[in-house]
Amino acid sequence: MMRGAVARAGVVCVEEVDDPVPASGQVLVAPVACGICGSDLHLVEAQAAAPDLIPPIVLGHEFVAEVLDYGHGTERRFAPGTLVTSVPYLDSSTGPQLIGLSPVTPGALAERTVLQASRLLPVRRTLTPRPRQSQSRSPWAFMPWEPLRCIQAMCRWWSVVAPLGCQSSPPSELAGAVR
Numbered sequence: 001m002m003r004g005a006v007a008r009a010g011v012v013c014v015e016e017v018d019d020p021v022p023a024s025g026q027v028l029v030a031p032v033a034c035g036i037c038g039s040d041l042h043l044v045e046a047q048a049a050a051p052d053l054i055p056p057i058v059l060g061h062e063f064v065a066e067v068l069d070y071g072h073g074t075e076r077r078f079a080p081g082t083l084v085t086s087v088p089y090l091d092s093s094t095g096p097q098l099i100g101l102s103p104v105t106p107g108a109l110a111e112r113t114v115l116q117a118s119r120l121l122p123v124r125r126t127l128t129p130r131p132r133q134s135q136s137r138s139p140w141a142f143m144p145w146e147p148l149r150c151i152q153a154m155c156r157w158w159s160v161v162a163p164l165g166c167q168s169s170p171p172s173e174l175a176g177a178v179r
Contacts (some may be wrong), residue, residue: 004058004110007040010048017058018113020106022071025091028086029065031108037062043101056145060107061088061100064123073119082124086115171178 006015022028040059047054067082076082088099088107099115100107107113 002111004106005060006056007044007047007059008029008056009051010044012044012059012077015056017106017110020027020112022069023093024071024073025117026071026074026114027067027078027084027120028071029115030070030113031060031063031065031070031110032083034060034108034131035062035065035173039101046165048176055103057101057103057112058106058110059100060109062099063088063108063113065113066137068112070117071114078120078122083125084115084120085123086119086121089119090114091114 001016002019003014004017005012006017010013010134016166018094020028036059039061043057043059048081064083064085067078067080067084069080070076088101090105091099092104094104099105100109105114118143
């Protein structure tokens with residue numbers, strides 16, 4: 001099991017979710033940075049309006065991740081530890097899936113996710129990541145990069161302000177992150 005930011009019935013919470021397993025043609029990665037997009041906001045809003053119609057989803061479709069391992073028979077184009085990004089689209093046994101917007105394919109607001117090997121693009125290491133806080137009691141300790149503050153603030157805002165229908169702006173941690 002791993003931790004992930006799960007949108008469920010219009011609320012985002014950190015939950016234990018199944019570990020993703022890469023199939024042939026797929027790569028297991030550890031997200032190191034993940035953005036929050038208007039699509040995420042619309043998904044959470046739609047879930048709140050129709051909680052029985054939209055299942056729980058691990059969010060996160062705009063990301064940078066570190067290569068961990070490859071599915072059986074997958075060409076190993078990038079060494080483990082290489083930073084990559086990808087179009088958030090995965091060919092799966094159940095058909096095409098949008099990473100972070102599908103209940104079948106967990107997004108990058110989790111400890112691990114799976115990407116399509118053929119869609120990977122390398123990312124240069126120009127930022128210094130924070131050390132991992134594996135001993136932290138925070139449910140967000142798995143996120144090693146600074147965007148963590150924005151994600152935490154957005155989840156608090158989604159959970160508290162947005163359901164009330166308030167027109168207030170997001171918290172200061174989100175300045176410049178949400179427009």
